[in-house]
Amino acid sequence: MSNGTRIGGYKKPLAVVLAIAFILLVWQLVALTLPDFLMPGILPVLERLSESVRSGDFYAGLMGSLARLGTGYGIALACGVAFGLLAASLNFFREVLRNVIVILQSLPSIAWVPLFLIVWGFGNKPMIVVVALAAFFPAALSVMNATESVHKVHISAARVMGASPWGLVRRVYLPAVMPELITGAQLAFGNAWRALISVEMLVDFGKGLGRSLSFSGDTGDMTGVMANILVIAILAALIDQLVLERIKHRLLRYQYV
Amino acid sequence: MSNGTRIGGYKKPLAVVLAIAFILLVWQLVALTLPDFLMPGILPVLERLSESVRSGDFYAGLMGSLARLGTGYGIALACGVAFGLLAASLNFFREVLRNVIVILQSLPSIAWVPLFLIVWGFGNKPMIVVVALAAFFPAALSVMNATESVHKVHISAARVMGASPWGLVRRVYLPAVMPELITGAQLAFGNAWRALISVEMLVDFGKGLGRSLSFSGDTGDMTGVMANILVIAILAALIDQLVLERIKHRLLRYQYV
Amino acid sequence: MNLSFSNVYKQFGSLSVVDNFSAGFHSGEIVALVGPSGSGKSTLLHMAAGLEKTTSGTIETDAQPVTKPDPSRTLVFQEHALYPWLTLKQNVAMALEFQHVARKQAYERAATWLQRVGLDGFENYYPHQVSGGMRQRAALARAFIAEPEVLLLDEPFGALDALTRLSLQDVLLDLVEQARPTVLLVTHDVDEALFLADRVMVFSARPATVLKEFNLSHRERSHDLSDLAAEKREILSLLGIAVKHESKSEQSDKLAA
Amino acid sequence: MNLSFSNVYKQFGSLSVVDNFSAGFHSGEIVALVGPSGSGKSTLLHMAAGLEKTTSGTIETDAQPVTKPDPSRTLVFQEHALYPWLTLKQNVAMALEFQHVARKQAYERAATWLQRVGLDGFENYYPHQVSGGMRQRAALARAFIAEPEVLLLDEPFGALDALTRLSLQDVLLDLVEQARPTVLLVTHDVDEALFLADRVMVFSARPATVLKEFNLSHRERSHDLSDLAAEKREILSLLGIAVKHESKSEQSDKLAA
Amino acid sequence: ADKLKVGYLRVMDDAQAIVAQEGDFYKKQGLDTELMEFKSGTDLIKAIVGGQVDVGVLGFTNAISWASRGADLKVVGGAQRGYHSLLVRDDAGINTLADLKGKTLASQSQGSTADTVLRGVVLKGADLKEGDVNVMGVSPAVAVQSLVGNRVNAAFLFEPYDRIAQLVAPVKQIYEVGESWPFPCMVVITSGKVLESRKDDIWKALDAQQQAIELLENKPAEASKLIAQYFIAEPTLKTRKQGDLPRETVIADAIKTQEFTSKVTDKDIERMTELARIMEGEGSLKTKDGKPFDVNTVLDLEWQKARKL
């Protein structure tokens, strides 16, 4: 029973398009008032982008970032789900583990960087661990919380109908935790992405979008800075909207009819 | 109607204490297996902390960070709430603004650093802007969403009772959006804190906890790294639990009885 | 206060909900409105309260057209409309505070009314701390306290168990006897209508038109409805229910329709 | 199947909920359990279903002790217990699938049963897409489809409007006539108990003990309850309600108690 | 043989490492090398400690601050004598070091050798205390940018950025540390473990760099061709007064001002000890037992003895 003024139907994509247009417009207006070397307009940035796409530099950075993201995020999701389900079988110690996660989570993932760099030295490993750590916490927490909030009556009903333990897990627990699991996975993705870009900006190793951004900044190359910002924003939006939202709509179909 | 295994009463603080003990234990165990210069134990780190507290260095960094955090977070909250309420009075354009925020939010706040450094040069200003930006988005979004979800029947009931427009805002709208506003403010704090530490680590200017952390890392001073990580974690937890949770409990008293 | 509908039509978009409704209601009279779900009964009450505009036709109280809500016409909502952030006493007192009664006095009168509906001892409980039935009683107290001249009740006893329901019906009858408001009562319970009402209006399915009106004002009020068995049978059959045991197939047809 | 309770006690912690309950129920018989809210009626049904253990005493079906849930004893829960992620048809079919009936056949039988409760055309709707009454009907179909020998109904018609309620009562009577299960029916509605039951058991407030039992098996079932006026009056007075119009003060006293 | 990973910074001080790579001097020594760029010495030292890089050319303060914490590091050769100049904007009204009070100064990240010298020698020499000058740590390119954009009043720079800044920005040089306080800025660092297991390779690398130094010292124009694109992306540099200059010219000039040397002299060791005391004063160097750090513990100068430099 909401105010009823939410927008539906064809208006939603329209709002997204207008939002993008609005951002580009503001950018272009700022660019017009500032000197070129402080803020380039849209066109030179797009030119730079198409140039770097053609030259192949772009792919090296993109692939480097995506490889780190994929590895870190993948490890985090797998460990998070396993950890969450395992914790569900504990009782009081689960509460302790939850607090461990909550405390460690209050530390920005980037703060681990100096530690990991010293322990593992330069390289991909500390970066991937930071990304994984950033994603692990929300993933594990969401699964832990979800297993707790399965409705008791849903379990009782299945037992009355003669469900086997495995049937109970497969047909009641799993679909019941799915919404929170997916929300957790999306949250984890946002965290992983932020951690990735930060750690790439901070650690000067290998190729990556974050490093390419900080390099552009260090060399005062504003066109490069804007081009990289653009790529980072578009990529995050694409992965979230095209990949994660699709998976969500597929798995939670019943919520959208 | 949850599974009913959540822990209440005196067990909650116990779980927090055990969680801290668990973390410290793992740390100490790792320290025992690694050489000192890679991972110091708890004692030398505590010694270092008490030393730096006595020497006054600590306060300079703490104050620098808190000043940036306070300014950035304060600006962001004020602007976010004002923006959210203003947007509530718009109709379709609100949906556009919401999308603008969602898109900009997908960009890690740290990615703005190179841009702001070039536009405003080195100094506190770009750092504060990054912190404010990180906190602004969740604050504004939460207020925007909250104004939409005020129950229609709550408004109708007030109108039937003869409420004036100002009475409606003060006695219905404001208390109705309060829970989401506070959640948004807490989310915003987490974001601001993360952004602050990252930007301090990245930008070598002034004094600050993040900078002190990255300096320790750069000079191979693991004791300093761990001491700083400890301070950052404790501070985040303290601000969140002592300040924000208190304000929340005070303002949302009715939810806790 | 007399309440009159003249040729009232109501459409939501292309959905016709009320179709040429005309009727007059008088001070001290209880009129029950019964009819199938979704027929437009709530909509009628909302229009009488001034919360919805008529599509055409007029609603008047003592020859004054109804254009906006007014405390003299009070509506008890079908859904739970207490404010979760206020205690029961504060909720009830709010009706007076919106009319600028001093807080202290408002609280005193609220406490008295809570006692009348059997909620003494629960003044300082929040709505979520009490049962659905108790919430419903508080909502009634909030309506009664404003001493309305028109009382619009939308299934006010729906959420109550048999005991409480009977006792609150008595509170209502008592109030009507003393203050003589005009009462419109929507109910699904034919027995309740027969027990409480001076007149019973039976509505058709959407759009709402009056199928038949029963005048019961001559009879002595009693829970023993054996004198009204004929009326009951007719109302039920107007509502599409044959009293005698019907064949299953016909039943299912009716439900599926 | 005969269901018998012998000297059953039930405590939750130190709260005594059922106190020395002994009774026998027979195949083809409908027994209504009425009693104040919180008296322990649901607890009785849960124990009979095998979802709760007795504190002492035994429950047996045909001389076999009840130790765990079994599809031959089916419970329709007081709260909504459909799975939100399954369509109505899938929900109903689940009762068969847990008993290893092939999916195709399960779906076919589910569709038949949905038709019997008047839900044809809604097979592929999700629970949140239909009204509370329709959900309740689906829950009944899910219970009926397993052809249980003991049917435990916890206020199964509570959420329904008058029309649907009457029609589903007929579906139940029809089922009992054909399959002759043992039916325990908890209800707040005395009229419903008088219409449906062969025996009515009136419970005291917690801990539940039987105040009186009424045997109605001799009478012809009819919605015209004038023949049972004496029984109705006695049940209501056992439940603490005087039928005649009482003085207000006594009423409030009773409610506040 | 295994690839030898050589870490370097994109500054003139590391020219020998770059020239040895671009001029194939490593290859001629029979080494298969990979050049890895780092943003600062503080990053490069972590890579050496972590084993991702075998040998690097970087400021020696990095080596001693890590060695004092227990890391196993060795300085095996010299590279370049400190040449850092202090540039100020013409419009800043700064003529002496003392005028810096209250001004903004771009330096390198804290903990780097340049920053240590700036704080511990230059500013201290002018009686400026912590907090008197607003020091910010940035990359050299950003420092130049900041001078151009008038975001800082002064910058502590080294070649070639010092030269580039003078060509593109309205700045003047008021101080040069190499003149008043020459010190062994850049050295060749490796870890004790690598030195033990791949001593031959390290020595070969030192030989190759020695040849590169000879080229830099004797034929700067030729060396410039090898390395110019490392520092200036465009073929020409747009200067304020001299129009477009070819990048090779700019870099060749920069090379000429540098003093490259692969020998660590006794005087250098004295300077190192002096710097170690400065760092102890600052707190960036701390031994576990609290005793002054002995720089000799990180020196392994067998190569220069063997080569009789």
Ligand SMILES: Nc1ncnc2c1ncn2[C@@H]1O[C@H](COP(=O)(O)OP(=O)(O)OP(=O)(O)O)[C@@H](O)[C@H]1O
């Ligand atoms: N604000 C609205 N906008 C559009 N349609 C509405 C609105 N309010 C009610 N309706 C529609 O009007 C019809 C009548 O609704 P109403 O609530 O008046 O029925 P009702 O008789 O009170 O039913 P019930 O007994 O279930 O409460 C319904 O079909 C409903 O969907």
Ligand SMILES: Nc1ncnc2c1ncn2[C@@H]1O[C@H](COP(=O)(O)OP(=O)(O)OP(=O)(O)O)[C@@H](O)[C@H]1O
């Ligand atoms: N799992 C449980 N743990 C502790 N107490 C419980 C539990 N289940 C029920 N109770 C308590 O037992 C008492 C009886 O509950 P029960 O649900 O059987 O009452 P009921 O007669 O069905 O009431 P209603 O008519 O309101 O449904 C209540 O006071 C309830 O709080």
Ligand SMILES: [Mg+2]
């Ligand atoms: Mg209604």
Ligand SMILES: [Mg+2]
């Ligand atoms: Mg119950």
